[in-house]
Ligand SMILES: Nc1ncnc2c1ncn2[C@@H]1O[C@H](COP(=O)(O)OP(=O)(O)O)[C@@H](O)[C@H]1O
């Protein structure tokens with residue numbers, strides 16, 4: 289059966305008609321985030337001790353809210369200043385009343401648990417997580433440059449040089465996630481944030497799944513943003529799909545940064561999926577040949593033939609399109625980004641790179657309804673959500 293039709297290009301969808309099943313060779317070598325949270329829930333004394341010794345608890349009262357940055361699927365993202373330090377953070381409020389089922393709740397727990405373990409210059413840093421009535425809150429480093437999508441809309445297309453630079457930073461972030469056994473599943477310019485200097489941070493791990501250690505199997509949910517979904521996700525094979533789907537997402541992103549639209553774009557959802565599954569890839573003449581070759585290699589439908597599927601970002605080093613990117617210098621943060629998003633660094637709290645339809649919203653985050661039944665008495669949320677990154 290085909291998925292339902294929907295208009296628009298950036299909605300995330302999720303068709304969860306597959307139960308997540310482990311196959312023998314995909315069994316997790318490390319505990320899943322949920323297991324980690326549950327074990328924390330069983331040992332509150334230990335958690336309490338760790339928290340007190342290494343870092344003080346973080347509470348809502350510690351912050352002055354500056355303004356809204358964006359609105360996600362489950363609530364507002366608010367820029368806030370920590371009263372004692374003056375540090376700025378992006379607080380992502382997840383409204384518990386909006387979670388419709390256990391699966392969505394598990395995804396929120398996964399986002400918190402995965403980001404707590406990842407540490408990489410191109411992955412948005414989760415500094416802390418706390419609870420308020422009605423919401424679970426994630427405290428991220430503030431990426432003052434806004435979404436890469438915002439800059440793409442402003443410039444219409446990016447130059448091949450700028451595209452290669454940002455694609456390389458995304459690739460390093462994906463490699464870090466994959467090495468930790470995490471498939472990201474939502475690569476798109478809206479989820480790529482720029483810091484004040486213009487370096488890219490991959491954010492929004494709301495669809496990420498842990499304990500996926502194979503490029504080709506281990507995940508089964510048909511989820512993602514339609515335009516960026518790989519044919520292996522749409523195929524719904526019993527063996528599922530693996531981390532190779534993220535390299536497909538990178539291929540679609542590179543195409544979009546160079547042309548302004550994702551490959552095979554149409555607002556007709558059924559046509560879009562048909563094209564992703566089987567239409568020839570048409571590269572407009574504006575795409576340089578080395579870029580076209582790289583995009584075509586990332587958009588190989590068979591995941592085993594897809595560029596980067598087996599050896600990750602290292603495979604990009606020999607691509608002519610990335611010839612101008614010194615990956616070693618990039619990892620060290622030694623390259624100057626092509627976009628300078630915050631020309632007035634004297635005012636770091638400015639929200640000039642965020643959409644006025646969000647920045648003018650009130651900063652309050654009222655309780656939106658009663659707690660869903662499936663959350664009643666859930667230990668993981670009560671004791672396992674809180675987190676402070678050790679410094
Ligand atoms: N750390 C951050 N710094 C700056 N803006 C952010 C940050 N995190 C989120 N945002 C803004 O909020 C929007 C929604 O957050 P996101 O995590 O993508 O939520 P959702 O999972 O609902 O898409 C982002 O697209 C971005 O504009």
Ligand SMILES: [Mg+2]
Nearest residue numbers: 360478479492
């Ligand atoms: Mg998002």
